[in-house]
Amino acid sequence: MTSLQGRDFLALEDFTPEEIVYLLDLAHDVKLERYEGVDQRRYNGKNLLMLFEMGSTRTRCAFETSGCDLGMGTTYLSNSHFGKKETVKDSMRVFSSMYAAVAYRGPSHAHALEMAESCSVPFINGYTDHQHPTQMLADAMTLQELWGRDGLAGRTLCFIGRGGEVNSFSYAVMCAMLGMNFVYVTSFMEFEEALSRLSSAQREMYRQYVPEGALPNHWEARMPAAKREIVDELYARHHPECSFVETDDLDAVKGVDVFATENWGFFTDPAPTWLPGIVRFRPYQVNRELLERTGNPDIVVLHMLPATHNCDHEAGKELANIVASEDPELAEFLRKGFEVTDEVFESQASVIFREAENRQHTIKAVLRAVLG
Numbered sequence: 001m002t003s004l005q006g007r008d009f010l011a012l013e014d015f016t017p018e019e020i021v022y023l024l025d026l027a028h029d030v031k032l033e034r035y036e037g038v039d040q041r042r043y044n045g046k047n048l049l050m051l052f053e054m055g056s057t058r059t060r061c062a063f064e065t066s067g068c069d070l071g072m073g074t075t076y077l078s079n080s081h082f083g084k085k086e087t088v089k090d091s092m093r094v095f096s097s098m099y100a101a102v103a104y105r106g107p108s109h110a111h112a113l114e115m116a117e118s119c120s121v122p123f124i125n126g127y128t129d130h131q132h133p134t135q136m137l138a139d140a141m142t143l144q145e146l147w148g149r150d151g152l153a154g155r156t157l158c159f160i161g162r163g164g165e166v167n168s169f170s171y172a173v174m175c176a177m178l179g180m181n182f183v184y185v186t187s188f189m190e191f192e193e194a195l196s197r198l199s200s201a202q203r204e205m206y207r208q209y210v211p212e213g214a215l216p217n218h219w220e221a222r223m224p225a226a227k228r229e230i231v232d233e234l235y236a237r238h239h240p241e242c243s244f245v246e247t248d249d250l251d252a253v254k255g256v257d258v259f260a261t262e263n264w265g266f267f268t269d270p271a272p273t274w275l276p277g278i279v280r281f282r283p284y285q286v287n288r289e290l291l292e293r294t295g296n297p298d299i300v301v302l303h304m305l306p307a308t309h310n311c312d313h314e315a316g317k318e319l320a321n322i323v324a325s326e327d328p329e330l331a332e333f334l335r336k337g338f339e340v341t342d343e344v345f346e347s348q349a350s351v352i353f354r355e356a357e358n359r360q361h362t363i364k365a366v367l368r369a370v371l372g
């Protein structure tokens, strides 16, 4: 019988495929319990710490509501002495004396591993630069709801757009563990090429923010070689019958069963710095034409959120107004959506809000499993 009691939850590849399926089974059970109004408070008197060094909406809310549903006291800690006035080890010793589990979000997985090492209660990864494993459970659960418990095997998931370091890898690992083919479709365009496609006025605008020789933030798109190696090894170990492809060729979307995408990450930077990235990723937008290109009438669309499906962002509107006279087509694009159009976001193909809800049920399942 599977038991994950006392285990950390740092990355999917730390578990066997059977253990991941066990967590998914538990997530379906806890979802049903919640819908049936079953009292889930089995951890009265225990506490859950959410130690978040980066912003979050869904992950934080999912941990907090799951903790509450399970009868736990919860603390959200985002501004403390942690990482400043005392050693990680000392902080973790204190947390371990007060909490039954620690959920963490932060920029460094190496740091998370160090913390987990000093933590004597289960330590759960709510996103680091290695992986977003609780998100992957929610996505797998959502697909199981559509296709059945054993319905993922042999299907093809396409992650399209800017995957960056974390999410293309996260989906690849999920697919390798659960027997799905994985296609990562992203731009291989070099920076100079993207820059050369801007008008001289756009280039000038861009150069006011990013000096010669520097790349804009969020430029990385391809999966790092070290992560590709982990994925290759996982496929070889668990599902050698499945395939893993990374390409910039949009023809690769033919026949896929599900798209996943994520926001291009521009919004924390000044709008003119987005221009080369927009040139680069525009062909990879999830829109009606892309869905038709799959030839699959039952295509499904996932998005972990937050999404830029309509540009209700002031900086986007401002940039659109600036470029409108010389490049009305770009202005039109900037006023709509980036990685996904509003039309697709709101379409029958989209299961995005079910996916978001399942963050709660899967995180609750992880808590139940590691707390025992």
Ligand code: CP
Pocket (backbone or CB within 6 Å): 055, 056, 057, 058, 059, 060, 127, 135, 304, 305, 306
């Ligand atoms: N999908 C996701 O992790 O959302 P948050 O960043 O809002 O937690």
